[in-house]
Amino acid sequence: MDTRTVKIPGPDHPITIEPAPARVVVKAGGRVVADTRRALTLREANYPAVFYVPREDADMTLFARTPHTSWCPYKGEASYYSITPGGERAVNAIWSYEMPHPAVAAIKAHLAFYPERVDSIETFD
Numbered sequence: 001m002d003t004r005t006v007k008i009p010g011p012d013h014p015i016t017i018e019p020a021p022a023r024v025v026v027k028a029g030g031r032v033v034a035d036t037r038r039a040l041t042l043r044e045a046n047y048p049a050v051f052y053v054p055r056e057d058a059d060m061t062l063f064a065r066t067p068h069t070s071w072c073p074y075k076g077e078a079s080y081y082s083i084t085p086g087g088e089r090a091v092n093a094i095w096s097y098e099m100p101h102p103a104v105a106a107i108k109a110h111l112a113f114y115p116e117r118v119d120s121i122e123t124f125d
Contacts, residue, residue: 012045013045014043014044014045015042015043015045015074015103016042016044017040017043017104017106017107018040019038019040019041020041020123022125023035023037023123023124024036024037024053025121025123025124026120027120028085028086028090028113028117028118028119029085029086029087029090029119030085031059031085032059033059033062033083033085033086033118034057034058034111035057036053036054036057036058038053038054039051040052040107040110042104042112050112052107052110052112053110053111053113054111055096058111062085063081063082063083063084064081064082065079065080065081066081066082066091066092068080068092070095072097074101074103074104075097075100075101075104076097076104077098077099079095079097079098080096081094081096081111082094083117083118086117086118086119089117090118092114092117093113093117094111094114095111095112095114096109096110096112097110
């Protein structure tokens, strides 16, 4: 994705995707599981902002895909991963839109982490 901001039209459910302004580091099970300067920040309606980390910047060997899925009418079907060194707390800790709707195509091949299921999601300048 280039450095332009993507805005999804819709007055009742706006979505904005833009490059994160800082380095994002995710830790789980006492280990760094993702470290990137290429994260995207997705802001959706009144929800807290979510960082989406490129898969290339995450240690995919620490993740196990689960059969769990969910559906978002604005983004599409999400797949889930557990973080193996994170223990029971980290079950379905990661979601990813592998075939997102065209309006949010920028998040394809990215991972998002539930803050309460990882040790930390930190940003650094």
